[in-house]
Amino acid sequence: MARHDSNTIIKLADDTTVVGPITDNDETAYREEVRDLAMRCQDNSLFLNVINTIVDYRKRRTEHAPILIEGAVVEQVESFKLLGVHITNKLTWSKHTKTVMKMARQNLFPLRRLKRFGMGPQILSRFYSCTIESILTGYITAWYGSCSASDRKALLRVVCTAQCTTGAKRPPIQELYTRKCQRKASHSSHPGHRLFSLLPHGKRYRSGLLNI
Structure with a gap:
């Protein structure tokens, strides 16, 4: 639970991320949050890895005092990985897409090998869906919408390339992205759920702001 309402603490397993807005260069709330988190870990005999990173998203970056955790300076970097997604301080997605493409291309080789060994289109398509497509669409709703052309x-x-190898038409990334966005928007827990309603044919959503 964050000490300040303006901050958010994201926890998953042993990974904790502190996110906080900085208004008029006032970093007080964020620094207090980091200090409070470090003290809580110390009080509960939890080891806090001080080899952490911090990303500054402000367009006009100024020199500021370093953030310390147990006397160690937290390094400021241009990008970091959160739950498998590479986030840069300029909020561009080229670094992430390059990483995704590299991983996907590495799986094109075993796909070709399977075809050479005489595997049928069904097995090749399934291999593609389970490996290459799952890599290309990982957390896609978070990053694909802001990707460059x-x-x-x-x-x-x-x-x-995978399509030529499998011999079967594969859905384009844009279609998979749209489908996943629609699925998320249909959940009542989604903050934008109330903005969407199904059109009469039930295949697309109607919104006053957007037609998917």
């Missing part, structure tokens, strides 16, 4: 074309080339 060149990054989207590069991702599409991976799909086209």
